[in-house]
Amino acid sequence: DTGVSQDPRHKITKRGQNVTFRCDPISEHNRLYWYRQTLGQGPEFLTYFQNEAQLEKSRLLSDRFSAERPKGSFSTLEIQRTEQGDSAMYLCASSLDSTGSSYGYTFGSGTRLTVV
Amino acid sequence: GDSVTQMEGPVTLSEEACLTINCTYTATGYPSLFWYVQYPGEGLQLLLKATKADDKGSNKGFEATYRKETTSFHLEKGSVQVSDSAVYFCALSDEEAGSYQLTFGKGTKLSVIP
Numbered sequence: 001d002t003g004v005s006q007d008p009r010h011k012i013t014k015r016g017q018n019v020t021f022r023c024d025p026i027s028e029h030n031r032l033y034w035y036r037q038t039l040g041q042g043p044e045f046l047t048y049f050q051n052e053a054q055l056e057k058s059r060l061l062s063d064r065f066s067a068e069r070p071k072g073s074f075s076t077l078e079i080q081r082t083e084q085g086d087s088a089m090y091l092c093a094s095s096l097d098s099t100g101s102s103y104g105y106t107f108g109s110g111t112r113l114t115v116v
Numbered sequence: 117g118d119s120v121t122q123m124e125g126p127v128t129l130s131e132e133a134c135l136t137i138n139c140t141y142t143a144t145g146y147p148s149l150f151w152y153v154q155y156p157g158e159g160l161q162l163l164l165k166a167t168k169a170d171d172k173g174s175n176k177g178f179e180a181t182y183r184k185e186t187t188s189f190h191l192e193k194g195s196v197q198v199s200d201s202a203v204y205f206c207a208l209s210d211e212e213a214g215s216y217q218l219t220f221g222k223g224t225k226l227s228v229i230p
Contacts, residue, residue: 091159105162107160109158
């Protein structure tokens with residue numbers, strides 16, 4: 001078990017470009033979450049998957065954002081037509097739905113996006 | 117909606133000093149409460165948790181008690197070490213209200229000097 005992996009660790013992109021991030025959860029975890037963290041703030045929830053189904057989305061997830069989890073394994077988060085306000089750390093977490101709780105969250109180290 | 121308010125940082129303490137980081141919350145249901153820690157260059161790690169009123173979570177010398185009457189979950193440690201320097205986040209999940217997301221406070225940066 002290597003934990004939750006996120007790729008890339010850092011991404012610098014020009015405004016208007018599209019970017020895609022990948023998250024590989026802990027293999028037996030069926031829940032996967034995406035959060036965004038800006039400087040000096042706590043992480044903010046973006047979206048949540050149970051297996052391949054996207055069950056919850058924050059209003060922060062505008063039309064330019066899309067997340068997928070094909071086959072209930074890894075997940076991708078795509079941002080289209082990036083804006084400077086999208087600059088943030090994007091965190092992925094996973095958990096096992098044994099008790100229906102958030103106790104077992106494991107976070108990845110994040111992908112830091114800088115839009116120039 | 118749900119929210120978490122924690123004391124503003126940064127907090128600077130000398131080694132072996134006592135630590136308290138205040139955290140209060142508002143929630144529609146009966147939330148579970150958490151403290152997460154983020155060491156420099158690393159991901160968020162769960163430090164401790166409590167799931168019902170009067171529960172005390174503890175780990176690595178840190179403690180926090182779920183106080184429903186004051187809607188608080190203050191983090192305490194009797195004697196901090198340099199290695200405790202990190203950013204601490206208070207969080208809640210309100211699964212009773214049907215949500216599996218964590219709601220975080222803004223974080224409190226702790227620096228411990230020798």
